[in-house]
Amino acid sequence: MKRLYFFLVVFISGSVWSSYAQEEGQQIIFHKTHELKKEQAPFSDIVEVGKLYFLSGQIGLDHTTRQLVDGGIEAETKQTLENIKAVLTHHQLTMNQVVKCTVILKNIEDFKTMNEIYQQYFPQKPARTTFAVANLALGAQIEIECVVAKM
Numbered sequence: 001m002k003r004l005y006f007f008l009v010v011f012i013s014g015s016v017w018s019s020y021a022q023e024e025g026q027q028i029i030f031h032k033t034h035e036l037k038k039e040q041a042p043f044s045d046i047v048e049v050g051k052l053y054f055l056s057g058q059i060g061l062d063h064t065t066r067q068l069v070d071g072g073i074e075a076e077t078k079q080t081l082e083n084i085k086a087v088l089t090h091h092q093l094t095m096n097q098v099v100k101c102t103v104i105l106k107n108i109e110d111f112k113t114m115n116e117i118y119q120q121y122f123p124q125k126p127a128r129t130t131f132a133v134a135n136l137a138l139g140a141q142i143e144i145e146c147v148v149a150k151m
């Protein structure tokens with residue numbers, strides 16, 4: 001059931017932004033990563049469609065060591081949000097411009113801890129979907145993807 005929900009969210013999200021770009025005649029720009037160690041990744045860090053930016057999922061990876069940070073869900077949530085902030089900053093965007101987040105947890109029991117940290121980064125309360133899955137990349141406890149509006 002979790003996988004079905006995940007694929008449904010991904011499908012709907014992709015359909016919405018694809019139809020938005022076609023209706024508005026917007027150019028789609030696939031921005032490559034700003035990190036040299038990730039330049040061969042098979043995805044873009046961020047995709048720009050008009051005034052909307054779609055940020056790829058981020059996990060609690062320390063980009064210096066290329067390892068997940070120690071300290072469980074609290075440390076991984078903070079690092080994940082700092083990674084989001086770094087990508088946004090690189091593209092002259094801010095956390096205040098985030099309009100939607102999708103939070104994926106390995107354990108739904110981590111919801112409260114994640115939420116306490118998340119609120120510190122998003123006081124404007126963007127729309128959000130949160131769900132749990134069996135596993136995440138590299139054994140992460142959390143992954144967050146965002147949609148940003150530049151007005």
